[in-house]
């Protein structure tokens with residue numbers, strides 16, 4: 001299997017982490033987002049959405065972080081994607097919630113406009129309003145994560161075992177480190193993220209992202 005990815009991509013990190021932790025036979029191929037390789041051929045035709053990650057397994061090609069995590073877990077029968085249909089529905093719920101709620105405001109409105117030049121809005125006012133919207137909405141989503149999904153002593157997002165929802169969620173939340181987002185008001189989120197960071201492969205998989213964050217240490221961010 002081949003994973004087209006970028007090491008700074010937050011949607012690639014959960015897959016890379018799962019593959020490393022479970023020693024899955026996934027070969028990585030970097031698509032250099034930093035030089036716009038995703039907008040050039042052959043990648044632009046390979047994934048017309050011009051995004052990573054993409055997984056190729058024989059004649060199967062799939063995009064979407066959530067789909068790829070589920071596919072890998074199913075293929076390798078990992079307990080991280082429970083077969084009990086009610087438990088599975090809850091894992092799916094959290095993954096959909098992360099993608100359609102949290103991720104939009106957190107990544108595309110708060111973080112990306114501040115770190116990627118091609119996400120800057122055309123006017124200063126539009127840029128400022130986007131980030132402010134992202135900041136307010138992200139605070140709301142983080143309080144749902146903290147108080148609901150991780151409330152009442154929950155160690156993991158679903159049930160009492162780590163699931164692929166935790167892999168995905170932790171990769172997404174950790175994106176905030178690039179803009180030095182303060183998670184202190186969300187103690188359940190902080191403790192859960194620390195549990196995920198204790199995985200043996202968290203640091204190796206996050207090395208390039210951490211280096212990227214370090215390179216921006218002189219930059220001021222709204223968060």
Ligand SMILES: N[C@@H](CCC(=O)N[C@@H](CS)C(=O)NCC(=O)O)C(=O)O
Nearest residue numbers: 009010011050051052053064065066
């Ligand atoms: N819906 C996709 C989103 C993937 C995505 O946002 N990929 C980003 C990297 S994290 C990307 O390739 N961005 C290219 C760009 O910003 O030009 C998924 O969940 O996998």
